[in-house]
Amino acid sequence: EVQLVQSGAELKKPGESLRISCKGSGYTFTSDWIGWVRQMPGKGLEWMGRIDPNDSETKYSPSFQGHVTISVDKSISTAYLQWSSLRAADTAIYYCGRLSLVRAVVDDWGQGTLVSVTS
Amino acid sequence: SYDLTQPLSVSVALGQTARITCGGTDIGSKNVHWYQQRPGQAPVLIIYRDKQRASGIPERFSGSNSDNSPTLTISGALAEDEADYYCQVWVSGTVIFGGGTRLTVL
Numbered sequence: 001e002v003q004l005v006q007s008g009a010e011l012k013k014p015g016e017s018l019r020i021s022c023k024g025s026g027y028t029f030t031s032d033w034i035g036w037v038r039q040m041p042g043k044g045l046e047w048m049g050r051i052d053p054n055d056s057e058t059k060y061s062p063s064f065q066g067h068v069t070i071s072v073d074k075s076i077s078t079a080y081l082q083w084s085s086l087r088a089a090d091t092a093i094y095y096c097g098r099l100s101l102v103r104a105v106v107d108d109w110g111q112g113t114l115v116s117v118t119s
Numbered sequence: 120s121y122d123l124t125q126p127l128s129v130s131v132a133l134g135q136t137a138r139i140t141c142g143g144t145d146i147g148s149k150n151v152h153w154y155q156q157r158p159g160q161a162p163v164l165i166i167y168r169d170k171q172r173a174s175g176i177p178e179r180f181s182g183s184n185s186d187n188s189p190t191l192t193i194s195g196a197l198a199e200d201e202a203d204y205y206c207q208v209w210v211s212g213t214v215i216f217g218g219g220t221r222l223t224v225l
Contacts (some may be wrong), residue, residue: 002222003163021156035214037162037216044203044205044216044217044219045154045156045205045216045218045219047214047215047216049213050213050214057206059212062120080159093163095161096208099214102149103150103152103167103168104152104162104209105152105167105203105207106154106162106164106207106214107164109161109162109163110161111161112161
């Protein structure tokens with residue numbers, strides 16, 4: 001069974017840094033890309049970007065370029081989403097997903113990580 | 120950038136048929152996929168490549184993409200189908216989501 005297990009909820013202050021994680025299991029981690037999706041409170045899904053676990057190649061959506069960093073450690077089948085300086089507007093649930101290269105869909109999703117940024 | 124347009128909300132009586140549309144430029148030439156997100160849960164893929172049901176998805180869910188109008192159809196809607204539904208396409212090497220449609224089962 002494919003599983004993506006994300007790290008737990010975070011409560012942070014503006015200006016702080018943060019890294020959340022997404023660990024894959026039940027499949028060959030390097031066979032598909034990992035993507036990250038933001039869902040702000042009461043809002044829809046926003047694609048942030050993706051990473052190829054094979055070579056760590058990334059592609060970001062323009063709205064998120066420069067504000068977040070996506071990385072991976074394929075030795076432990078884990079992808080990361082990182083901020084160097086959080087803002088209140090980063091308060092959201094963040095989902096990771098396994099992006100099927102064959103069908104161009106998110107086949108499996110993590111359970112989500114709630115990030116709250118408040119002073 | 121490429122935009123996908125969905126109705127904000129759709130209502131359906133219990134046991135009746137609901138249809139959710141997804142609009143975009145030349146969308147008839149693209150593969151359209153659909154996700155269901157129940158309250159408090161992660162999204163789930165339900166339809167891929169316009170009309171293929173994902174594994175474990177009930178037959179009451181179907182998709183089409185004819186006449187440049189992709190549509191998700193839920194035949195015989197159940198209370199458990201009350202959720203947000205998102206369409207998605209792949210454009211220029213990236214994922215694009217529609218804004219989502221809230222389905223209410225009356």
